[in-house]
Amino acid sequence: MRIGVFICHCGSNIAGTVDCAKVAAIARSWPDVVYAVDPMYTCAEPGQAAIEAAIHEHKLDGVVVASCSPRMHEPTFRRTVERAGLNRYMFEMANIREHVSWIGKDMEANTNKAAELVRLAVEKLRHDVPLTAKQFDVTKRVLVIGGGVAGIQAALDCAEGGVPVVLVEREATIGGKMAKLDKTFPTVDCSACILGPKMVDVAQHPNITLYACAEVEEVSGYVGNFTVKIRKRATYVDWNKCTGCGACTEKCPSKKTPDAFNEATGTTTAITIAFPQAIPKKAVINPQYCRQLTKGKCGVCAKICPTGAIMYDMQDEIVTEEVGSIVAATGYDLMDWTVYKEYGGGTYPDVITSLQYERLMSASGPTGGHIVRPSDGREPKNIVFVQCVGSRDKSVGRPYCSGFCCMYTAKQAILTKDHIPDSQSYVFYMDIRAPGKMYDEFTRRAMEEYGTEYIRGRVSHIYPDGNGRLTVMGVDTLLGRQVEIKADLVVLAVGIEASRGAPQLAEKLRISYDNHGFFMESHVKLKPVETNTAGVFLAGVCQGAKDIPASVAQGSAAAAKVLGLFAKDKLESDPQIAQVDIQRCVACGKCLRCCPFGAIKGTEFRGEPKVQVIETVCQGCGLCTSTCPQGAIQLQHSTDNQILAEVNALCQC
Amino acid sequence: MNVAYYPGCSAKGSSKDYEISTQAVCRALNITLEEIPGWNCCGSTPAHAVDTELSAALCARNLDIAASQGAKLLLTPCPSCLSNLRAASQRMEKPEFRQRVNELLDTPAAETFPEVLSVMQGIAMQLDKENLALRVKKTLKGLRLAAYYGCLMSRPADRMRFEDPENPQLMEDLLTACGAEMVDFPLKTACCGAAFGIPERAMTARNSGRILELAARLDVDAVITACPLCQMNLDLRQTQAGRALNTRFHMPVVYFTQMLGLALGLPRKQLGLNKLAVSADKLLGKLDDPRLADAEGGQQS
Amino acid sequence: MNDHIDLNRLRDPSFIAAVEAQSGQNVSTCYQCGNCTAGCPAGFAYDMPVSQIMRGVQLGLRDSVLHSRSIWMCLSCSTCSQRCPNNIDVAAVMETLRHMARKAGYVTVPKMEKFWLSFLNTVRLFGRSHEIGTMALYMMRSLRVFTDVDLAPTAIAKGKLGLLPHIPPGGAKPVARIFQRYKERARREGVRP
Structure with a gap:
């Protein structure tokens, strides 16, 4: 075999603490290495051209590049060697940047370690064989999870691009948090007026299938071929019959049901339509408050419904959808601010969240857009806004910034003055x-x-002063003085957290999530909407705090990724996967049980039970190869022989 | 229940009423308080203000004696003593600190000390709300009270481990079980001004004043305390506090043990109610009002 | 008076390290939200609000921090620590600074130290604190003869002021020995006891 080795300087990133020329010189002494150099930037165009030239000139049949992480440039160099006529899998990479130069300053030790890593790559390459990717069909449909503004945007863009969309929304209506807002910053335009048309488009688009009151139950398969089970929760109303006329909501006697859409600022009926512009505009029964469902007698809505849509015996239903790609856009929830006992912990009616304040300001809210105190219905004159409640606060486990509270607080202060001109915020x-x-x-x-009045400082204590107002004890750190305000209403800019159930969904999707339940993007800068699971993309706040424009942008970005993926008729699978030696397999079934992807299935060979790897499903993780007691499963390009060759090379040094 | 008992110095002086009512209530509830023989001052704020090791040494001597008597649990009525004793126990878990403290003692302190809790916690351990309610002979129904814990009982949270540090409920639970109406008192863990009454009177007057002002506005019959220093600042220094806020208060400030004693029907002489600077007569009168007794609906004797 | 702070000259990194080591707190986690100041019940008597004390420690401004009046006026109520969003035990930092100031001989509010020492003297003498004794010693030390005389009649009438000290059975000697060893060790280590 004739191997060429390229030790990249990466400018000074590697050469600063590794003697690259020396590593190249050492490499020349190894078996099969016929060529070794140390270029300045191997990934740049001249660097790649030099590799191609060397392959031709020195008749190389394998190449090792020692540079950065394979996650960064392995695909780049595989394409390079392929252009020069080699099989793209006759290439190995040694990571001497993240694993060497960036983590140590000792030039001699780094140089030695770099040489060892390159040696391992050479040994592996000596045992490599050419591999060929398999091709498979793609189901050109996409699942979008979450119908907030990010999910709506992703769904509409995909649908417009000709891709059928399955949109799953947990609540009774799409619209997400944005639908609850009164106005939006920085233009102060009406939230419902700009979101409403998009929601209607979702309802009317022939390419979009909407499941509201539904959640993803189970996901199996792989990029191009996912199978998704969706649980449609019982709404106790047959939506095929419901016309959204609202007659039931007017007559329902159970009128003390907490109004979730209005953030509990008001009450609603047990059968309800979330809000006038709801999509789908269908009635839903809250089984905890419905008299028929809790006490077994009432039945008013069934009597009043002109289409006979009420179904008290409705059960959850599971539907199965086949899709080729998934966009997660599950948004956020407000953190449970009642842990702030110094702010009353939720026991003072006139200390409310900013989202509740949006509902109080909204014309479609419980007060018809009049700002009043929940305690006594009076118009507040002194309003105190407190930012960072549950943001940037390690003591409550929320160390991150929620990103958009500064802006909506400014908006709410402006709107407050519009609503109540003689008020002071x-x-x-x-x-x-x-x-x-x-x-x-x-x-x-x-x-x-x-x-x-902007006051730079946190608030230590909020409590009723006994005269119907709230005492707010704060600080003006710019003055260096304690300040006290008697407030009629206190609005807390409560921080955000990942949507309820986000980690569980991440596990179903086999994507990563951070300490706080936000989904992890594939690369923080360069792959912001991709995940580490091929075919699964992210949009909106489920990935981290962001405002409406950024959420919409990500929705479109995710849609572009889906459309790009579906632009190909066939996808290629990575051939570096497990392979069963059918002679040695004893069908013990251990691999079957340990495979996290369900990529191994039983088969028969000459009447004997055996196992077989489903090539498109296998992710090449290697669990089965280390589990197989017979050594009958080998991971292509990480075979036992290759690993032993690496160990031998390392241990003789 | 037999427990070691650390009365604290104020029990022998400014909080005799707390001490005798604590003794009376514990006796009535079958909690036997075994006073640590030869106990000394915990050093209070001055000791830890000056030096943590000195403070710990003064506490360790008491904890050591209690440990040598085989005590597993030590109760003290005073939150300041409680704080110092718990701080000493906690700090002496570090070998270096323990070594420094042992150098100050006659003999090295015992390796393990008894758990130190407040008398209030001890009472709650002895019987829960339901059982306490069964023991009530004279309901406190008709009384509107504010529970005031002071700053030390629940803070620092990791040292004191006393309920929710911002909003403890133990005193409310006990007195609600006795029939009283407990208001939500948001200044329940605010600082009264502590030991600054002597060197910096304005500090204590202002802080105590704010507490009394809110209590008066909430129209309570009394502020109920669990701390000798808080009680003194709010009661004996009430005129000073009123002057600081240009007003006059007439707010009885009563120990929770005195209220429990009343509810348990103990003789009032045993509760030291006559020692309060601001008379509790109005409160007692309300308790004795036959109209209120009728309103009890025959619930109690 | 308010000339610029020459940070090259006045910043003392060893001071930051010493405060962090003695208090067990990482002061660099303070982001100056001011919550400690907002809830401080002693703040009105401070010359530097507690959040600025924290800032001074972050910058290593040893002298201005150790000479502040605030560190003597802290009530040790721990409201600051309870509500710190960064879990800093601010009260522990304040106490550490007070200890450091005393040991260095900076006593910006002498009456506070006089009160504490008066109190501790009664403990040393009697084994237990004694209110009238503390008052008498404090009046002598601070020359504040009329402190709280308005309270005495009520306190005496209510039997709340024991005229005689209360000495533990077995005497006050063991406690006196603790103080004795404490003083001797402080002298050996060259700090103010």
Whole structure:
């Protein structure tokens, strides 16, 4: 075999602490290595051209590049060697940047370690054989999980691109958090007015199938061929018959049902349509409050319904959908701020969340858009906004910034002045984070044109003063003085957390999530909507805090990824997967049980039971190869022989 | 229940009423308090303000005696003593600190000390709300009270491990079981000004004033305390606190043990109610009001 | 008075390290939200709010921090520690600073130290604290003769002021020995006891 070795300087990234020329010189002494050099930037165009030239000139039949992580450039160099006529799997990579130069400063030790890693790669390459990828068909349908603005955008863009979409929404209506907002920053345009048309488009688009009141139950398969089971929760209303006329909601006697859409600022009926612009505009019964379902007598809605849609005996239903790609857009929830006992822990009616305040300001809210105190219905004059409640607070396990609270607080302060001209708003803040287009100007407007008093500092204590108002004990750190405000209403800018159940969904999708339940993107800068599971993409706040424009952008980005994926009629599978030596297999079934992907199935060979790897499903993780007591399963390009060759090479040094 | 008992110095002086009512209530509830023989001052705030090791040494001597008597549990009525004793126990888990403290003692302290809890926790351990309610002879129904824990009982949280540090409920639970109406008192863990009454009177007057002001506005019959220093600041220094806020308060400040004693029907002489600077007569009168007794609906004797 | 702070000259990194080591707190995690100051019941008597004390420690401004009045006026109520979003035991930092100031001989509010030492003297003498004794010693040390005389009649009438100290059975000697060893060790180590 004739092997060429390229020890990359990566500018000074590697050469700063590794003697690359020396590593190349050492490499020349190894068996089969006929050529070794140390280029400045191997991944750059001249670097790749040099590899191609060397392959031709020195008749190389295998190449090792020692540079960065294979996650970064392995695909690049595989294409390079392929262009020069080699099989793309006759290539190995040694990571001497992340694993060597970036983590140690000792030049001599680094050089030795780099040489050892290159030696391993050479030994592996000496045992490599050419591999060929298999091709398989793609189901050109996409599942979008979550019908907030990010999911809506992803669904519409995919649908417009000609891809059938299955949109699954847990709540009774799509629209997500944005549907609950009164106005949006920094333009102060009506949230429902700009989101409403998109929601209607979802309902009317021939390419979109919407499941509301539904959740993803189970996901199997792989990129191009996922099978998804969806649980449609019982709504106790046959939506095929329900026309959304609302007659039932007017007559329902159970009127003390907490109104989830209105963030519990008001009550609703046990059978309800979330809000007038709901999509789908269908009635849903809340089984915890329905008299028929809890006490067995009532039946008013069934009597009143003109289409006979009420079904008290409805059960959950599981539907199965085949899709080729999945977009997760599950959004967020507010953190449970009641842990702040110093703010009353939720026991003071006039201390509310900013999302509740949105409902109070909204014309479709419980007060018809009049800002009043929940305790006594009076109009508040002194309103205190407290930012970072459950954001940037390690003591409650929420160390991160929720990103958009600074902006909506400024918006709420501006709107408060519009609603109640003789009111005074105060905003307690730590830092104002307003880096978006026209954002900083917007917060300045709140201060300069609307007279909002911004006070730099946190609030230590909020409590009723015994005279119907709230005492707010804070600080103005710029003055270095304690401040006290008597407030009629306190609005807490409560921080966000990953949507309820996000980690469980991540496990179903086999994608990673961080300590706080936010889904992990594949690369924080360069692959922001991809995940480490091929075919699964992210959009919106499920990946981390972001505002509406950023969520919409990510929705479109995820859709572009889906459309790009579906642009190919066939996908290639990675041939570096497990392979069964049918002679040695004794059909003990251990591999079958340990495979996390369900990629091994039973088969028969000359009347004997055996196992077989499903090539498109196997992810090449290697669990089965280390589990097989017979050594009958080998992972292509990580065979036992290759690993032993590496060990031998390393141990003789 | 037999437990070691550390009364604290104020029990022999400014909080005799707390001490005698604690003794009376514990006796009535079959909690036998075994006073640590030859106990000394825990050093209070001055000791830890000056030096942590000195403070721990003064505490360790008491803990050591209790340990040598075989005590597993030590109760003290005073939150300041409780805080110092618990701090000493906690800090002496570090060998270096233990070594430094042992150098100050006659003989090295025992390796393990008894768990130190407040008398309030001890009472709650002895009988739960339901059982306490069964023991009530004279209901506190008709009384509107504010529970005031002071700052030390629940803070620092990891040292004291006393309920929710911002919103403890133990005193409310006990007194609700006795029939009283407990208001939500948001300043229940605010600081009264502590030991600054002597060197910095304005501090204590202002802080105590805010507490009394809110209690008065909530129209309670009394503020119920569990701390000798808080009680002194709110009661004996009430005129000073009123002056600081340009007002006059008439707010009885009563130990929770005195209220429990009343509810358990103990003789009032045993509860030291006559020692309060702000008279509790109005409160007692309310308790004795036959109209209220009628309103009890025959629930109690 | 308010000339610029020459950070090259006044910043003392060893001070930051010493405060962190003695208090067990990482002061660099403080992001100056001011919550400690917001809830401080002693804040009105401070010359530097507690959040600025924390800032001074972060910058290593040893002298201005150790000479502050605030570290003597802290009530040790731990409200600051309870509500710190970064889990800093701010009260422990304040106490550490007070200890450091005392040991270095900086006593910005002498009456506080006089009160504490008066109290501890009664403990040393009697084994238990004694209110009238503390008062008498404090009046002598601080020359504040009329402190709290307005309270005495009520306190005496209610039997709340024991005129005689309460000495534990077995005497106060063991406690006196603790103080004795403490003083001797402080002298050996060259710090103010």
